[in-house]
Amino acid sequence: MVGTMDTKIVAIFIGMGLVTYIPRMLPLVALSKRPMPELLLRWLKYVPPAVLAALLAPDLFLTRGQWNLSPENLYLLAAIPTFGLALLTRNLVVTVAAGMVLMVLLRLIT
Numbered sequence: 180m181v182g183t184m185d186t187k188i189v190a191i192f193i194g195m196g197l198v199t200y201i202p203r204m205l206p207l208v209a210l211s212k213r214p215m216p217e218l219l220l221r222w223l224k225y226v227p228p229a230v231l232a233a234l235l236a237p238d239l240f241l242t243r244g245q246w247n248l249s250p251e252n253l254y255l256l257a258a259i260p261t262f263g264l265a266l267l268t269r270n271l272v273v274t275v276a277a278g279m280v281l282m283v284l285l286r287l288i289t
Contacts, residue, residue: 253289257281 261278
């Protein structure tokens, strides 16, 4: 019984890896040798910031499903100067570190 269960778990992990890897790998392989239109390349540059904004916006602006733009919203308070620093430095490591430090300081203060 234990051997069968171990085999199933390994098969599940392999399957999960394949369904994660193949959809990412296929476009890279299929499109790597083809020239891409300049318009598409410019458009693709906006995909990562758009995805990041979509992931962060609910945590920054909502508390328990309600809009929260008040000074009690520590996430938003930390995000504003962090965003400014990101624009200034264009350095991901500095930005993330500063955001973490700001969040810790705000939690200590309140």
